[in-house]
Amino acid sequence: MTLNLPVGAMTDAATISPLALFLQADVVVKLVMIGLLLASIWTWAMIIGFSFTLRKASRQSRVFEADFWKADDIDRFYEARGKADFPAAKVMASGVTEWRRSTAQRVVDREGTRDRLSTAMSSTIAGEVDRLSDRLNILATIGSVAPFVGLFGTVWGIMRAFTSIAAEQNSSLAVVAPGIAEALFATAIGLFAAIPAVIAYNRFSHGINRLESGLSRFADGFYATLSRELEAQR
Amino acid sequence: MERAEKIGLGVATAGHVLLFGLLSAGFLATPNPLKLNSPPMEVNLVDEVALKSMAPRISTQPPPPSVAPERGPTEDAAPAPEPAPQPEPTPAPPEPVPVPEPARKPVPDKPKEKPAPARKEAAKKPAKAKPAPEKPAAKAKPAPEKPKASAAKSSQSTAKAKPAAPAKASGAGKADKPKGSLLGKDFLKGIDTSADAPRKAAPPPAAAMGPAQKSALDAEIRRQLKPHWRPPSGADADQLVTLLEVRLDKNGALVGTPQVIDQLGVTASNRPQAKLHAERAIQAVKLAAPFRNLPPEYYDQWKWLRPLRFDARLNR
Numbered sequence: 410m411t412l413n414l415p416v417g418a419m420t421d422a423a424t425i426s427p428l429a430l431f432l433q434a435d436v437v438v439k440l441v442m443i444g445l446l447l448a449s450i451w452t453w454a455m456i457i458g459f460s461f462t463l464r465k466a467s468r469q470s471r472v473f474e475a476d477f478w479k480a481d482d483i484d485r486f487y488e489a490r491g492k493a494d495f496p497a498a499k500v501m502a503s504g505v506t507e508w509r510r511s512t513a514q515r516v517v518d519r520e521g522t523r524d525r526l527s528t529a530m531s532s533t534i535a536g537e538v539d540r541l542s543d544r545l546n547i548l549a550t551i552g553s554v555a556p557f558v559g560l561f562g563t564v565w566g567i568m569r570a571f572t573s574i575a576a577e578q579n580s581s582l583a584v585v586a587p588g589i590a591e592a593l594f595a596t597a598i599g600l601f602a603a604i605p606a607v608i609a610y611n612r613f614s615h616g617i618n619r620l621e622s623g624l625s626r627f628a629d630g631f632y633a634t635l636s637r638e639l640e641a642q643r
Numbered sequence: 644m645e646r647a648e649k650i651g652l653g654v655a656t657a658g659h660v661l662l663f664g665l666l667s668a669g670f671l672a673t674p675n676p677l678k679l680n681s682p683p684m685e686v687n688l689v690d691e692v693a694l695k696s697m698a699p700r701i702s703t704q705p706p707p708p709s710v711a712p713e714r715g716p717t718e719d720a721a722p723a724p725e726p727a728p729q730p731e732p733t734p735a736p737p738e739p740v741p742v743p744e745p746a747r748k749p750v751p752d753k754p755k756e757k758p759a760p761a762r763k764e765a766a767k768k769p770a771k772a773k774p775a776p777e778k779p780a781a782k783a784k785p786a787p788e789k790p791k792a793s794a795a796k797s798s799q800s801t802a803k804a805k806p807a808a809p810a811k812a813s814g815a816g817k818a819d820k821p822k823g824s825l826l827g828k829d830f831l832k833g834i835d836t837s838a839d840a841p842r843k844a845a846p847p848p849a850a851a852m853g854p855a856q857k858s859a860l861d862a863e864i865r866r867q868l869k870p871h872w873r874p875p876s877g878a879d880a881d882q883l884v885t886l887l888e889v890r891l892d893k894n895g896a897l898v899g900t901p902q903v904i905d906q907l908g909v910t911a912s913n914r915p916q917a918k919l920h921a922e923r924a925i926q927a928v929k930l931a932a933p934f935r936n937l938p939p940e941y942y943d944q945w946k947w948l949r950p951l952r953f954d955a956r957l958n959r
Contacts, residue, residue: 426667458651465647592780 430594433587435569441562443593444532448551451600455544456609463541463609463616470620474627477501483634484560496620500628503533506633512642519639526635538621546615552607559599566592691853852878856938859944863936865957870932870959875919882908883926887948893942895934901925904950924953 431442474488474497480486487505503602507529511522570588575578724757874880884907890898928951937945 427663428667446659450652450659453655453658455781456651457654458645458648461647461650542841593857 427594428468430591434568434594438562438566438569438592438595441558441565445595445598445602446604448453448555452548452551452602452606452609455548456605459580459609459613462621463491466541467496467616467620467623469493469495470623470627471496471589474623477627478630488494489530489591495540496534496551496624499537500530500533500624501631503529504628504631504635508638511583512639515585517560517642519637522635522639523632524625526632527602530632531625534621534628538617541620542613542617545617548610548613552573552603552610555599555606556596556605557599559596559603562595562599563592686733686773746926807812856941857944860941862935864934864945864951867934868927868931868953869957870953872953873914873927874953874955875921875923877913877916879908879910879913880916880920881955882910883913884908884952884954885919885921886923886952888947888949889951891929891932891934891937891948892947893939893946895932895937897929897932901928901951908954920953927953 431439434442459468473493473495476490477486477497483505487501489506491502504526506523508524510524511517567589572591573588574585577584844945884909886904888902888904892898901924903925906917906921909917934945
C-alpha cells in the first residue's frame, strides 16, 4: 500500500497578496475586512484633516494673542482682525460684542456686565472646543473597537478553517495554513486601523486641551482688561 | 465637510490604495522564503511480519586481503580437453600464442601420476598422455596434438606430485575434465583461517518463508479446507476452537490421521458439541486432502501443520 503525500503548499505563503487573502475569505470575514478597511481610511482621513485644522487653529490663535497684547487700541484691533474665523478671534469677538451691548446703556451694571463677559467668553471657548473635538470620539471608538472586530473575523475564519479541515479529513499544513492566514489577516487589518486611531486620539486630545487652556488664558487676560476698562468708565 | 477633511479623506484613500497595491505586488513578501523541500515519500504499511528474518546477514569483517598468487601449478593433469576447445578458433598448428598459456599450466605433472603413479619414466608418459588427447582430438581438431606434446615434455620435467586423486580421470583414459585451477597450493597463505570461522557460522538464510509466502500458504490451506468444514451448530458452538496436527507428504496427501492437539472455548453449554466439532475438523482435513498448489520449495513449512485451527471464522 503506497500513499503519495501531497507535496508543498497549495499556495506559496510568501507571495500571498492581501487581495488573494480577501477573495478566499468567508462572507462574514469579508464584511469584517471591508468594515475595518473603511474604518482605517476614515481614521487616516481624520488624522490628516484634523491635524491640519488643529494646527492652523493653534497657530492662528497664538499669533492673534501675541498681536492682541501688542495692540494699542482694542477697538481698532477688533475692527481690523476680530472678525476672523478661528477660536481666539471668536473669543475676543464675543467679549467685545458683550462689552458693547452692556455699555451701550446709560446706566452700566458693572457686576452684571462682568458676569456676562465672563460667561460669554467661556461659552465661546467651550463651543469652539466642542466644534473642534466633534469627531474625536470616532477615533476613540475605532481605536478601541477595531481590534475586537478584527478578532471576531479571525475567530470566525479559524472556525471555518477547522470545519473545512474536518470535512477534508486532512490536517496537513498545506490545508490548514491558508485558512488560518486569511483569518489572521482580519486581525491584522483591525490592528492596522486601531493603532493609528488610538495614537491620534491621544495626541489630538492633548492638542485640544492645550488649545483650550490657551484660549482660557487669553479670555482671562481679556476679561481682566475689560474689567479694568469697566472700572474706568463713567 | 471642511476642506481639510476632504484633503484628509483623499490622501487617506490614496494611501490605502497604494499600500494595498504594494502588498499585492509582494512588496513586503519574505525576500527568501524558506523552501520546504519535501519530495514525495513512499510509505509502505507492513502488516505481515514473519517469525524469521530473511534478510541476508551482513558480515562485519572486511574481506581478507588477496594474497594468493595469481597462478600456480594445477592440481589436475587434464592436459587435453580444455586446451583443445580453446584453440578451436585457430585450429592450425601455430598454437603458440593463443593456446599455450592454458595448455601449459594444466599440463605439468598430473597426467603422469594418474596413469602410473609409480612410474617416473618419461617414455611412459607421452604414451599415456596420448590416449587422453585422442578424444578431444576426435571431437574437435588436430590442434590439441600440440599441447599434448608440450604437456608431455613439461610433465617429464616435473616430478611426481600426487598419484592419488588424479588417478581416476587418467585411468579412464580421458583427461577431458581437468579440474585444474589457477590457484596455487598456497593460496590460503595470507588468510587468517581463525577469523574465517565466525563468518561461516552465519550463512545467508536460505529459502525461509517470508511473511507474504507464509500468509499466502495459510490462505491457500484455509481456502482448500473451507468447502469441507461444516462446524456443528448449537448453543455457543461458534466459540469452539479445535487445533489439529496434520502431517502432509510432498504431494500434499495426508500422512497418518490428523490428531487433535487441543480444544479451546469449551464451556458448559457447548460441551456436547465439542467432540463433534473435533470430528468434523478431522473429517474436513480428510476430505480436503490431498492439498494442491502448495509450493514444494517450502515443503518444510507445510509438511507438519501444527496447529491447524478450526473455528467459526474459518468458514466465514
